[in-house]
Amino acid sequence: MIPETVARLRTECGLPVDPSRRGPVPLNRFFEELSTPRVAHRAIPTLTLGKVEAHLRSEGVEVADLGEPNLRVDGLLFRLGGAAWAYVSDDERNPLPRRRFTAAHELGHAVLHGRAMGRVVIDETIEPNSKDPIEREANRFAVELLMPAEVCRARAEELRAEYRACPRGVLIYRLAAELLVSAEALRYRLDELGVGDD
8 A cells, every 4th residue: 555655646746766767766856746735844953842833833833732842853744734844853863864764754644644643743753663553654655755666676686787696785885875765774675675685
């Protein structure tokens, strides 16, 4: 279900997977092109609930108390009608690959969970092995969006054609740098796809 949802999103946004294209998935374009719901996104240094409330108010959104204003969070999605705001913490504990995963995770909440999620989803931390089914689905969405299977397989075939082998460690290093994802997340993805030689 989630791979099909990501495929539909790619079609809607005019961003099909192109294994010949090098570089990271253009995550910003998904936020810009998505029509339902409209999702604005913002990275805020040392993201707290108080900073989210302040930003929403600056956007003209009336927001009730989200909780402890000083609570630091990695990500948050706030919905109001047909609009949503995705927030990502931009600080030292969140390097770029992690911020990209968190942003895709929050986009996943918007696309997959819609009104069923309520008005706000607060992710203090994004746990890769969360027991919460909603969080697992948002993680799965982020994996499918940021690490397309077609790209993973194409890079593996290129490496195999060049060297007659595809050492998984080399593939992880190359692909993580290209896709701007963490080596750990990519290792899980390649294991799942059965791509690369151990």
